[in-house]
Amino acid sequence: EADIYQTPRYLVIGTGKKITLECSQTMGHDKMYWYQQDPGMELHLIHYSYGVNSTEKGDLSSESTVSRIRTEHFPLTLESARPSHTSQYLCASRGGGGNEQYFGPGTRLTVT
Amino acid sequence: SQKIEQNSEALNIQEGKTATLTCNYTNYSPAYLQWYRQDPGRGPVFLLLIRENEKEKRKERLKVTFDTTLKQSLFHITASQPADSATYLCALRNNNDMRFGAGTRLTVKP
Numbered sequence: 001e002a003d004i005y006q007t008p009r010y011l012v013i014g015t016g017k018k019i020t021l022e023c024s025q026t027m028g029h030d031k032m033y034w035y036q037q038d039p040g041m042e043l044h045l046i047h048y049s050y051g052v053n054s055t056e057k058g059d060l061s062s063e064s065t066v067s068r069i070r071t072e073h074f075p076l077t078l079e080s081a082r083p084s085h086t087s088q089y090l091c092a093s094r095g096g097g098g099n100e101q102y103f104g105p106g107t108r109l110t111v112t
Numbered sequence: 113s114q115k116i117e118q119n120s121e122a123l124n125i126q127e128g129k130t131a132t133l134t135c136n137y138t139n140y141s142p143a144y145l146q147w148y149r150q151d152p153g154r155g156p157v158f159l160l161l162i163r164e165n166e167k168e169k170r171k172e173r174l175k176v177t178f179d180t181t182l183k184q185s186l187f188h189i190t191a192s193q194p195a196d197s198a199t200y201l202c203a204l205r206n207n208n209d210m211r212f213g214a215g216t217r218l219t220v221k222p
Contacts, residue, residue: 033210040121040214040217041214042212043201043212045210059211091155092155100146100158100161101203101210103155103156103157104155105154106154108153
């Protein structure tokens with residue numbers, strides 16, 4: 001079982017609200033990632049980080065922002081949630097010289 | 113443009129048979145390819161990695177092949193069990209990030 005955690009697991013929120021999805025890992029991995037995945041669809045990379053104070057946008061355009069102030073913590077923020085943001089958000093990390101990614105359990109977001 | 117295609121959205125097989133899943137890619141030159149398992153409502157779990165200079169990799173009932181000429185990887189599960197039912201994703205390293213295929217949903221019937 002990977003030591004990577006996401007909270008909340010489920011979130012239903014109204015349009016226009018600001019939300020932060022939390023992701024933490026205790027493996028000391030330097031690389032962390034956020035993916036968006038709709039049911040039955042592929043994962044789309046929306047943000048990644050190679051270390052503290054390093055953040056980059058992924059392939060999928062996203063209105064979210066991320067920060068990496070501590071190695072273990074990589075939160076994702078939506079300033080103003082919209083129904084189009086309804087999706088599953090998966091956090092992952094990689095490090096220790098390995099090439100595989102370790103995923104958290106995901107946050108299923110519904111914006112009404 | 114770069115593409116990763118996995119065969120059919122769903123594959124149904126009988127328990128005990130071998131499941132074979134396909135991953136084809138275009139406009140990539142990956143140093144390695146990975147396979148992950150994803151259960152409903154969960155994040156993917158890493159299964160196997162195969163490098164470009166490796167033809168085949170095995171782990172228990174799993175076998176992966178990698179043909180860089182055909183730009184294809186095959187993922188086999190032998191002696192399949194209902195517990196193997198899940199979605200299987202292939203992933204390629206692309207510069208500094210990983211790209212995932214849409215996955216193939218495997219159902220093993222008892």
